[in-house]
Amino acid sequence: MVLAVLIALIAIALVLPFFVGTYGIKFTTRVMVIAILVVSLDFLIGVTGLVSFGHAMFLGLGAYTLYFISPKSEAVSALIAIPATIVAAAICAAAIGAIAVLARGFYFIMVTLAFGQMLFSLFHDTDVAGGSDGAYINVVPQFHIGDWLALDFGNRLNLYYFCLAALIASYLFLLWLTRSPVGRVLQGICHNEARVSALGFNTYNYKLLSFVVAGALGGLAGGLFASIDGYVTPDLFGWRESGLAIMMVVLGGTGTLYGPILGAVLFAILEELLRSPAMVGATIADHWLMALGFVLIGLVLVAPRGIAGLLERDRGGKPAAEPVEAKAPPARQPQPGKELATEELSRRFGGLVAVNGVTVGFQRNRVHGIIGPNGAGKTTLINLLSGVLPPTAGSIRLDGEEIAGQRDFLIARRGLGRSYQRTNILLPFTVGENCRLAAQARHPHPWRVSDAAYRQNEEAAVVNALQAAGLTARRHVRAAHLSHGEQRQLEIAMLIASGARLLILDEPLAGMGPEETARVVALLRDLAVDHTVILIEHDMDAIFAAADTLSVLVEGKLIAHGTPDEIRRDLAVRAAYLGQYGDSEKVPG
């Protein structure tokens, strides 16, 4: 369906110049240029999850770059002009992004708005380039091969087909990038930044990369935009243009790349239509902005996922079939897991000591359970171990190396993987894609656009992880359609795929039915063949069955550590669970 629409669009675009007049050609050229801007914005908004309210600044930067490099009375070579607009915008995007990407959510929206407005003011209020009235580019770029004028942006048809090609190229480039290893991480960040970070990716670098790529293409759009009429104006930087670009993205459907292109087309047609008295009547045409307003409002209320949402009603496939009973995985080769030890580890929150002087060692290739009443500090402890929180005091050694206080993604790269109390996977991805992303964490640099070098290794890791987690049969099912238990299994599979040799699992059995519980307990036992496993769990039957050692945490202190039998006999532990008051009091908080 989508492919058909896109092919039809391209076909129409190819032959359109033969049927419409010069105005139609120019109009369509402009729509295509805006579409480049919009599709690059979607890469930022829909793919990476960064909502920029200043994307038009790259339109302006590209346009003014062309202005600055164009000699007064002759054409600049397109061979120079096009790369120049892209590079200039990319450099600015890197500088601005380095600051902007620090902010999150709404604050990111506002920072990008602020940068856009600053650039607008700079070009509007100063004389660097013609001031508020804008400036002319007298001769737009050309490209000569010898004496032959191969490409002339001043020629409408030349420019038309060049812009069409640029749009298709931009779309395909972004599509390719989105589907490349880098894109996989960016989409991961969009859906669940914490998870991606915990897998060992430095999300800041990835977000910055996305900002630069989008900015560079925005610059391309700007250069082409300035070529249409040879006129640049500071208003190109302004928040209205940025706002309109967002409108088109949302109108078309975020995160689909092609949707925003349709959004740009629809928006242009709507605008033309609503202001034509012959088409809609004098009253509406006279108040066309109001009509446009109502159309936008209506679309938000009726089609929240944009045009793309209408085109692919059943996006994401059918709900999963009944769970398939996984066959027993083939036995894997034993491998050493990692060893973890803490010494006097503590963490305070204001007056509350959530973790209080915990000294404990977790031997390799064992399953270690941590139990304790709610509020005992279990989750805080594993947040310390995995680097989500820095400890207030104490040390953590992973295979003898000190890791206390390191950032989470750095610790993750040392082979420590963790799951979360709430299932923390990428719901829109398939099971296989989730694991693929995790496997990629073994080589987490952001300039990895091709899997080629690592494909074999990582594919093997994915297959192994799916097998170990009993999810081989579910590889192509979207994570959102898995049962709760399977989602928890998937999270474990991701950790395995990421190459972690020490797994920290926060309540992996919570919310599971009895059969699922049994299945995951077996999985945990099996994992110890080539991993060290640390888990928090409340299901006592399960944890006593699964664990080799148990650590009991109460009020932030480790009150017991030993085999399940030793713990079962421990009086202090009984007190913590069976209604007799313990000796310690909880610090009021």
Added chain:
Amino acid sequence: MTVTSRGVSRRRLLQLAGAGAAVSALPLARPAIAQAKPVKVGVLLPYTGTYAPLGEAITRAMELYVKQKGGSLAGRQITFVKLDDESAPPKGPELTTKLVQGEKVDILTGTVHSGVALAMSKIAREEGIPTIIPNAGANDLTRTLCARNIFRTSFANGQVGLATGTAMAEAGIKRVVTCTWKYAAGVEFVEGFADNFKKAGGQVLKNIEVPFPNVEFQSALAEIASIKPDAVYAFYAGGGAVKFVKDYAAARLGASIPLWGPGFLTDGIESAVGKEGDGVKTVLHYADDVDNAENKAFRKAFQDAYKAAPDVYAVQGWDAMQLLEIGLTAAGGDAAKRDALNAAMSKASFNSPRGPFRLSAANNPVQNFYLRELKDGKNQLIRTTATAFSDPGTGCKLSA
């Protein structure tokens, strides 16, 4: 002068050109209509946003003129094709293209915003279509960017500034602070002013520039008060002008430091500023009470037709049609004879409500300038400060 009614005004629909409405505005697949066609006049003006009142006044006057001539000029029926430019420069080229290539208009008119006008004029030059600018004052339009087919019936920013500089020097003012928005038009108004004012021995103590469209003027007023010049020369327009004039009055600066400016400081906002505008002196190429027959007839006709008084923008629109009529007549009603049309228009000379009107070599009006003082809600004519005053047209390579 425009009478503005307080409160909820009657809903006013823009009058749509009858036959022009039949033209499809969709860019795609337009069948060519080959009939005995009326002359199509493309009108690119703001109908929404800050400049909407100006667009409206110009449109009204143009339509009134054609209506008075029975709907045709030089024997050819006139059809207007109107487009709202929203005063948005990024849209300028697109909308101009739409008129010229999409609607295939014969003549182009517009617009108010200089940025849009510059975008428009670029395409107009490339297309060679006869173009009449009824307001936008960017100097370049009739200086470096002048063209045979581009005419202006309003003014060049610098021209008004120059005239005001002379008038202020003649009034015995020596030390001045200028005050404007930091944007192209503001700069041009101030530069023109400073040129002539300094030539006459005056001294500009400081240029205060406020970011456009910021209307927080208290800081500027505080600075003016601390500098204590003989007078202030200020250029603002629309809502900003209302606010500046009122703030100036509220700061009680008017008594010791008279406020001067180009006419746009007070035109169209007379009733909005009320008594607080009393005493503001401005120089412009028009005043309501210019004493000539054309002005009286024009004012009466406009008042009768629209129940509102015309302003300088209406005059500029009116003259755009006078100019067009002269051109069309010379071309025998055939708008396709662009050379004849252009030649006749550039040599045109007629009586405008503002006084005698002709065009300079750069196709910018050569016209009288008037000193006016705002009093009782009216810009009252004090005297004519310059007759047949021309913009230098620096950089224009056209010869007369």
Added chain:
Amino acid sequence: MELVLIQILNGLQYGLLIFLAASGLTLVFGILGIINLSHGSFYMLGAYLSLTLTSWFGDIFLALAAGIPIAFAFGAAIEWLFIRHLYNRDHLQQVLLTFGLILVFNELQRILWGTQPHSVPIPAYLSASIQLSDTLSYPVYRLAVGAICILLALAMMLVIQKTRIGQMIRAGESNREMVEALGIDTRILFRFVFAAGVALAAAAGIVAAPIESVYPGIGERVLIISFVVVVIGGIGSIKGALVGALLIGLADAFGKVFLPQLASVVVYALMAAVLVTRPAGLFGRA
């Protein structure tokens, strides 16, 4: 030195005015979680209400008294018609819908009031000016606007601190679900909060009309500056909005005098600086 004092006065007065507009925005944002791009339109609504009501009643304060309830009712209607559908939607859709509202409101304004700039008379008893230096006077009405803003701000604080509805609003800010579980219909609470936000923006527009003059598009500048204030202060924090607004007011006033070339950049640079050092604003909860 004199210039500095005057600029402080100017900065404070301007800051108080934008505080009034921004407080409504931060309230709606903090409690309802709605990014309301149409907030500036409500400021514009206030300005035009001021125009019409002052011409009916002859006095700006009567216009204020009548305008606030009108704006409140209008806000409640808008919430019921449009905004309530957005509570569970993402920010992008909120942005799109409220952008649509701006277009509608701008056109409504054009139909109802036309495109000419207007001015609203200052009441005779406040039209005096106070002599500040031998040439400069400071208009009493501007001081009055400052005073009105302080009064409205105090009234707002009083409502929020002392009344039941204020308690509900504060409660809703920290734990919406618990409020609901205590028997308070948060749908109605939210409608009230949105309407109050609209009324605050309109109140700012009403009192500002005599010094601003009334013209189309008057709300857009206010919208952007209000967002800047909200971000600097921290989303949802009234205290933050006050501090942010005064900071912006002063930065703007001094920027114009000491950095005239970069005056309009100063405000945004201030915001960027705040966000880099305190990513959730000065008083925001990260």
Added chain:
Amino acid sequence: MNAAATAEDTAAPVLQADAVNAYYGQSHILRNVSIRVMPHEAVSLMGRNGMGKTTLLRTLMGLLRPRSGAIRLRGADMTGERASAVARAGIAFVPEDRGVFPNLTVEENLTFAARPGRDARADWTLERVYGLFPRLAERRSNWGNQLSGGEQKMLAIGRALMTNPEIILLDEATEGLAPKVRDEIWATLRLITEAGIASIVVDKNLDDLFELAHRHMVIVKGEIVFDGPTAALRADEALIHRHLGV
């Protein structure tokens, strides 16, 4: 009080849930849960973490919409009603995290949602609540976030009483509190039960629950596996060991 409860046994239940199924997203949390609570009756709800206790309370409160089944309060159908309507009809909720509003004072926390009950003569007033928790009276002008955990729990209970409910749902009544404070809370809960307010109490301290409530429910993986009097539960050591103990 025993006698009263017995006398009411034949009366209609104050709160009743029939075959309720509830989900969080894809996860099926409550499976065919049916419960009934009689007027004036305190019932305990036990089970390990993650078994669905909180979800059941939230579903009864109207904070989570059941996918199927029915919830009735004094015979009136409350299924799918908003929590505010449920609260006004007479159910109060004391969540595990207490839900004290940090930016309201103690007194504001108590009064802002206060509501008269069906029997206005016996209404809970500020004085009565302060009588029950003298500590709250001392701290009446403190902010909610300046209280200790125990004080917060008291405040949450007091706030629930101020809405004069028919039944109170108490999640983790004493978890994380100091022993002395726990005793205080249990004593208060007994007073409240004597005052005729029904309750469902979630806690992990079996002994205290046995002392307060005469009927107990055990929930495992979203299903009620036991519903019966104290003696029956005490007798079933296997059940206690399997689902409640270590």
